[in-house]
Amino acid sequence: MSENTTIVENATCTFCGCVCDDMELTVDLDEKRITKARNACVLGRAWFLEHRHQERPAALIDGREVSVEEAIEEAAQTLVKARFPIIYGLSDTTCEAQRQAVALADFLDGNIDTTTSVCHGPSGIAFQGVGESTATLGEVKNRADLLIYWGGNPAEAHPRHFTRYAVTPKGMFVPNGKKDRTVVLVDVRATPSTPVADIFIKVRPGRDFEVLWALRALVRGKPVDPGIEEVTGVPLATLEDLVERMKNCNFGVLFFGMGLTMTRGRHFNSGALLSLATDLNEFTHFVAKPVRGHGNVTGADNVVSWQTGYPFGVNFNRGYPRFNPGEFTTVDVLARGEADAACIISSDPASNFPRAAIEHLKRIPVITFDPKPTVTSELAHVAFTTATYGINVTGTAYRMDDVPIMLRPAFESPYPSDEELLRAITDRVRELRNG
Amino acid sequence: MLIKLANGTLYDPANGIDGEVRDLYIRDGRIAEPAGDEKVDQEYDLTGKVVMAGAIDLHTHIGGGKVTIARTLLPEDHRGDPMPRSELRRSSCGHVAPGTYYTGYRYAEMGYTAGFEPAVLPANARAAHMEMADIPMIDKGGYAMLGSDDFLLRMMAAGDDQEAINDYVAWTLQATQCIGIKVVNPGGISAFKFNQRSLDLDEEGPHYGQTPREILRRLARAVHELGVTHPLHVHGCNLGVPGNVDTTLRTIAGMEGLPVHLTHIQFHSYGTEGDYGFSSGAAQIAEAVNANPNVSVDVGQILFGQTVTASGDTMQQFANHSHANPSKWVCMDIECDAGCGVVPFRYKDQSFVNALQWAIGLEIFLLVDDPWRVFLTTDHPNGAPFMTYPHLIRLLMDRSFRNDLLATIHPQAQAMTTLASIDREYSLYEIAIMTRAGPARTLGLADYGHLGPGARADITVYTDQPDREAMFERPDYVFKSGELVVRNGEVVKVVWGTTHVTRPEYDRAIEKRLARYFDQYLTMRLDNFTMSDEEITEDGRGSITVHPTQGGSRQ
Numbered sequence A: 001m002s003e004n005t006t007i008v009e010n011a012t013c014t015f016c017g018c019v020c021d022d023m024e025l026t027v028d029l030d031e032k033r034i035t036k037a038r039n040a041c042v043l044g045r046a047w048f049l050e051h052r053h054q055e056r057p058a059a060l061i062d063g064r065e066v067s068v069e070e071a072i073e074e075a076a077q078t079l080v081k082a083r084f085p086i087i088y089g090l091s092d093t094t095c096e097a098q099r100q101a102v103a104l105a106d107f108l109d110g111n112i113d114t115t116t117s118v119c120h121g122p123s124g125i126a127f128q129g130v131g132e133s134t135a136t137l138g139e140v141k142n143r144a145d146l147l148i149y150w151g152g153n154p155a156e157a158h159p160r161h162f163t164r165y166a167v168t169p170k171g172m173f174v175p176n177g178k179k180d181r182t183v184v185l186v187d188v189r190a191t192p193s194t195p196v197a198d199i200f201i202k203v204r205p206g207r208d209f210e211v212l213w214a215l216r217a218l219v220r221g222k223p224v225d226p227g228i229e230e231v232t233g234v235p236l237a238t239l240e241d242l243v244e245r246m247k248n249c250n251f252g253v254l255f256f257g258m259g260l261t262m263t264r265g266r267h268f269n270s271g272a273l274l275s276l277a278t279d280l281n282e283f284t285h286f287v288a289k290p291v292r293g294h295g296n297v298t299g300a301d302n303v304v305s306w307q308t309g310y311p312f313g314v315n316f317n318r319g320y321p322r323f324n325p326g327e328f329t330t331v332d333v334l335a336r337g338e339a340d341a342a343c344i345i346s347s348d349p350a351s352n353f354p355r356a357a358i359e360h361l362k363r364i365p366v367i368t369f370d371p372k373p374t375v376t377s378e379l380a381h382v383a384f385t386t387a388t389y390g391i392n393v394t395g396t397a398y399r400m401d402d403v404p405i406m407l408r409p410a411f412e413s414p415y416p417s418d419e420e421l422l423r424a425i426t427d428r429v430r431e432l433r434n435g
Numbered sequence B: 001m002l003i004k005l006a007n008g009t010l011y012d013p014a015n016g017i018d019g020e021v022r023d024l025y026i027r028d029g030r031i032a033e034p035a036g037d038e039k040v041d042q043e044y045d046l047t048g049k050v051v052m053a054g055a056i057d058l059h060t061h062i063g064g065g066k067v068t069i070a071r072t073l074l075p076e077d078h079r080g081d082p083m084p085r086s087e088l089r090r091s092s093c094g095h096v097a098p099g100t101y102y103t104g105y106r107y108a109e110m111g112y113t114a115g116f117e118p119a120v121l122p123a124n125a126r127a128a129h130m131e132m133a134d135i136p137m138i139d140k141g142g143y144a145m146l147g148s149d150d151f152l153l154r155m156m157a158a159g160d161d162q163e164a165i166n167d168y169v170a171w172t173l174q175a176t177q178c179i180g181i182k183v184v185n186p187g188g189i190s191a192f193k194f195n196q197r198s199l200d201l202d203e204e205g206p207h208y209g210q211t212p213r214e215i216l217r218r219l220a221r222a223v224h225e226l227g228v229t230h231p232l233h234v235h236g237c238n239l240g241v242p243g244n245v246d247t248t249l250r251t252i253a254g255m256e257g258l259p260v261h262l263t264h265i266q267f268h269s270y271g272t273e274g275d276y277g278f279s280s281g282a283a284q285i286a287e288a289v290n291a292n293p294n295v296s297v298d299v300g301q302i303l304f305g306q307t308v309t310a311s312g313d314t315m316q317q318f319a320n321h322s323h324a325n326p327s328k329w330v331c332m333d334i335e336c337d338a339g340c341g342v343v344p345f346r347y348k349d350q351s352f353v354n355a356l357q358w359a360i361g362l363e364i365f366l367l368v369d370d371p372w373r374v375f376l377t378t379d380h381p382n383g384a385p386f387m388t389y390p391h392l393i394r395l396l397m398d399r400s401f402r403n404d405l406l407a408t409i410h411p412q413a414q415a416m417t418t419l420a421s422i423d424r425e426y427s428l429y430e431i432a433i434m435t436r437a438g439p440a441r442t443l444g445l446a447d448y449g450h451l452g453p454g455a456r457a458d459i460t461v462y463t464d465q466p467d468r469e470a471m472f473e474r475p476d477y478v479f480k481s482g483e484l485v486v487r488n489g490e491v492v493k494v495v496w497g498t499t500h501v502t503r504p505e506y507d508r509a510i511e512k513r514l515a516r517y518f519d520q521y522l523t524m525r526l527d528n529f530t531m532s533d534e535e536i537t538e539d540g541r542g543s544i545t546v547h548p549t550q551g552g553s554r555q
Helices: A042-047 A068-081 A095-107 A121-132 A136-145 A161-168 A208-219 A228-232 A235-246 A267-280 A297-308 A330-335 A354-364 A418-435 B067-072 B076-077 B100-109 B123-131 B150-157 B162-175 B188-193 B211-226 B244-254 B281-290 B314-321 B352-367 B386-397 B399-406 B412-415 B429-445 B468-473 B508-523 B532-538
Strands: A005-011 A023-028 A033-038 A059-061 A085-089 A111-114 A131-135 A146-148 A182-187 A201-202 A251-257 A285-290 A341-345 A365-369 A382-385 A393-400 A404-407 B002-012 B017-027 B030-032 B042-045 B049-053 B053-055 B112-120 B139-146 B180-184 B230-234 B261-263 B295-298 B305-313 B329-333 B338-347 B460-461 B477-480 B483-487 B498-501 B544-547
Touching: A033 A042, A042 A354, A059 A068, A068 A297, A068 A341, A068 A365, A068 A382, A068 A418, A085 A095, A085 A330, A085 A382, A095 A131, A095 A267, A095 A393, A095 A418, A111 A182, A111 A330, A121 A267, A121 B067, A131 A136, A131 A267, A136 A161, A136 A251, A136 B329, A136 B508, A146 A235, A146 A354, A161 A251, A161 A418, A161 B230, A161 B483, A182 A235, A182 B030, A208 A228, A208 A235, A208 A267, A228 B150, A235 B329, A251 A267, A267 A285, A297 B067, A297 B123, A330 A354, A365 A418, A382 B314, A382 B460, A404 B123, B002 B429, B002 B460, B002 B468, B017 B123, B049 B429, B053 B100, B053 B314, B067 B305, B067 B338, B067 B412, B100 B477, B100 B483, B112 B123, B112 B180, B123 B162, B123 B188, B123 B532, B139 B162, B139 B386, B150 B162, B150 B429, B150 B508, B162 B211, B162 B508, B188 B314, B188 B338, B211 B230, B211 B244, B211 B532, B244 B261, B244 B281, B281 B352, B305 B314, B314 B329, B314 B338, B338 B352, B352 B386, B352 B412, B386 B399, B399 B460, B460 B468, B483 B544, B532 B544
Parallel strands: A085 A111, A085 A341, A131 A285, A131 B329, A146 A182, A146 A251, A182 A201, A251 A285, A341 A365, A365 A382, B002 B042, B002 B049, B053 B112, B112 B139, B139 B180, B139 B498, B180 B230, B230 B261, B261 B295, B498 B544
Antiparallel strands: A005 A023, A023 A033, A059 A382, A393 A404, B002 B017, B017 B030, B049 B460, B305 B338, B329 B338, B460 B477, B477 B483
C-alpha cells in the first residue's frame, strides 16, 4: 500500500438497491484501489475492495483490440443496419447513462428494456393495475412497528436493510429499535433472514396468492375456510393472528421480493400484496414496498417512465413508445428470434437468460458495455470496457424507494463511462440516419 | 444579429402597452433598441398579428416523483396520444400525465416559455430537477415544499425563534435549487402519517401540537423576511371538502397582511348549501381577494374529461380514493419530509359536483377584479391537463361560448351558479397579464413576461381571430431567447431552458444542526441531500439563473 491515499466521505455504495450513502472509503491513489470501506456490509466491502484496476483493452471488435473511436463507429454502423435493435440491462449504471440509452433506442426505432423485466416487472404490472400505498425507507426507519418480509432474504441480498433502514435502527417513534417492532417473515423455507423474525410463516411453494387472498378476506371480516391450511400449509389461526397484528399496528410495512414476483402467480401475487396493504389503510397506516436488487434498477424504471411513459419493455418500432410486457421484454424478443442486434449495458444476460434467448443472442451482433469481462462480453461483436459507476463515475442512482442519491467517485478510470459512450454512439447514429 | 418583428400589435401590460402597433427588435437573445444605422438581418412582417411575451405557467406538475408515479400508473392514458419522433424531436407520449419531452414540446407549441413545478419535496428535489432537465424548450423552476416536515414541526414545537426558521427556509431553497416555498395541507401530511384523517386550521396536529394556522404564519413570515419575491405558495387545509370556503376565508384573515399566494383556490371555495350540501363559495372568495391586496390566487380550473390528480396532500388524496377512475391510486410517505398521492379522476359535466366545480372556477376568474392577482392554471393535471389552456382562455374571453356550455351541464349545477349573470369577458390585455406579466412579477423574474428593452426575447405571435381557442392553440411564431423555435404551432428548433432559483442569505450554523439531525434520524447524509449546481448544468443542456432577493434579505 502506498502513502498516497485519500479518504472519500459520504460515498455511495451502488451494489444493491439499498444505495447506502454513508461509506467512508480509503483510496490508494497509486495502486488505484480502495483499501477500506467503512460502514459497508459484506457485499459492499466486496464491491469496493475487489474493484481493481485491470489492464484491459478499452474496446474490442470480435476479440481484436481497437480504439474506442473505431468501436463507436462499428457499434453505430451495426445498430443502424439492424431492423430490430434492442437495448437491455441498465440497472447498474447511472441515470445519466440511462437517459442516453433511451435516446439511442428512440433514434434507432428500437426496443429498450431493463432488468426489471426479469425481477420486479410483475410488481410494475401489478402497480399499474391496483396502485400502491407506499413509503420511503426513512419513514420505515422512524415509524414502522410491524415489518413483514415476504419472499425475500435481505440478510443475504440486502444486509443493511435490517440494520440501517428497517429492523434494528432506533427511530423517532420507535425509540428502542427492534424492541419496538414486530418482524414477520413469510417464505417457503427458512433462510438466514429467518432468525431476525419474531414470527416465521412457512408457505407451501406456489401458494402465496392463496395466503394473501385469505388475509385480504380476513381483513375485510369475511370468513375463511379452515381448509386453507391444507392448501397453503398455513393454519387459519396463524393468519388470524397476523391480521390482528396488521390491523392494530401504528405503521405497518409489507416488503416483498422475487420469491413472490417470480413464482406461480407473478403479478397476481404482487397485486394481491399491494391490495392487502391498501385495504389495511381502512384500519391503520399501512404501506408496501418491493425490495429491489440492483443498485440503480429503480432509477432505470424512473428514467424510462418519465421519458416514454412506460417503465420497461418499451418499443419504438413505430416511431413512438409502445409498452407490452411479454411482447417487448427482452427475453421474449430474443427467444422468438426477433431482435437482430443487441446493446447490453452493464448486465450479463448470456449467463442468466433462458436458453432460447441466449441461443439467439449468439446469432446476432452484440455490443456490450461492462467494467469487467462477462459471459455476454465474450460473445460480443463490439465490447467496451467502461468505468464503474459509483467508484469511477459520478451521477445519480435511485434507492429502491425512489429516493435519488448522488454518487461520489473514489478515483478516475482510464475507461470511458457508459454515458459518454452512449452519447457518442447516439450522435453517430443520428448522423448516419439523417445523412 | 438584429431581428425585426415589424408592425405587430403588442400586448405588453408590464409596460402599459395595450394593443399598440409597434416594431420589436431582438439582439443577442434580448429585446433591443437598435442603434440608428444598425442593419436588420432578418425581418418578420407581423401586420395584423398579436404579439405577447412568452407565457409562464406558475403552477404545473411537470417534474418530481408524483408525476412519474402518475405516468407509470396510467399506461392506458398514453396509448391514445403517442408523439412520434422526427429528425428534430424525440418521441414521447401524452396525455394527462405526459412524458417530459411531450411536456416541453406541447407547452412551446402553445406559446409557453416557462413552467414552474409547485411541489418539490426537498428529499426528492433531485428527482424533480432530473425530470425537468429532460423537458426541452421551456424554462423551469420549483417551489420547495415545507410545512409537514419533521424538522420544521420539531423546531416550532421546541419554540425556535423566527430567525432560526428563516435560516432553515433559506437553506431549503439553496439545497433544493428552488425559487419559492410551497406549503401543502400545513401539518396535514404529517398528521396523516399518524393515521389522522383530517386537520382543520386551528386544530393542533399530532405529536408536535402545531396548528396549520401557526405553520402558515411562520412560513409566510420567513419567506417575507428573507426577501423571496414570490409569497408563500399555499395549498390550504381541507382541499375539496364542502364548507372549506370558511377555512379559506379564515386562512386569508390569519395571514394578518403578510403576502400569500393561495393556489388552485377553486378546490378551496366550496359551501354546503342546497340539496346536495355542496355550493359555490366563489363570491365570498373573490370578495376577500379583492379586499386583501396581500393575497394572490391561481384558480386550478377543472375541465371535463379524464385526468389524474397528483398532489403532496396525502390526507385529502386518501380521502378521495373512492372516487378514483380508473379505480387505482397511490399514496406515499416520503422521508419524514412530506408525501404524495396520485388518484386518477374523470370530471363529468353531468355530475352535479363536477359541473358546479367547473362553474365555481369560472366564477372566481370573473369575480376577482385585479388580473395581476389571479393566474390562469388548471393545476395541471389536477383540474385538467395543460393542453386545455386555449379552451379555458376562450371560456374567459367569450361570454356566449361560456353560456352555451353552461347550458349543457348538470341542470341543478346551472341553478346553483351565478355564472350566466356575469357579463365580464377578459380582454387580450388581461390575458397577457394573467399568463405573462403577472406570473413574472410575482415570481421576481424581472427580465421575463414583458417586451421592454433588455427583456429576455421570449415572444409569442398569434393570429388575431374570433375563436380564441383556435388562436391560442396554435401560435404563428414562438421565439425563445430570440431564436425561432415554433412556427405555425410546430417545433422547428429544439432548445433547452434555464432553471430559475433564488438564494437568500442565511446563517450557516443551521447546517451543523441539520447534519446532526440527518445523522440521527434520516437515511441520507446531508452532503448527499443538497443539490449542487453541477447536477443541473453538467450535461450541457441545463443552466441556472439566480434571481435576487428583495430588500428584506439579511446578511
